[in-house]
Amino acid sequence: MANLTCRIKDKNDNQWIDYTKAIYTKLDGMYGWLCVDLMTVKFFWVWEGDAKCDDVSDRFEVEYKLV
Secondary structure, three states, X not given: OOOEEEEEEEOXXXXXXXXXXXXXXXXXXXXXXEEEEOOEEEEEEEEOOEXXXXXXXXXXXXXXXXX
């Protein structure tokens, strides 16, 4: 039986990361969570008590594979 896997690539460092759940990381000086929504990558963080979100899909590539 085949499984669908997802991975994302940061185009700035050309490195693939397996994606199974939100990834806590530092992006542009802010700590937060990278999340994949189909082919869109979003970055969530908290600033002064408010949740913020940016679409960072232009920086990341999403790939799905059957394994």
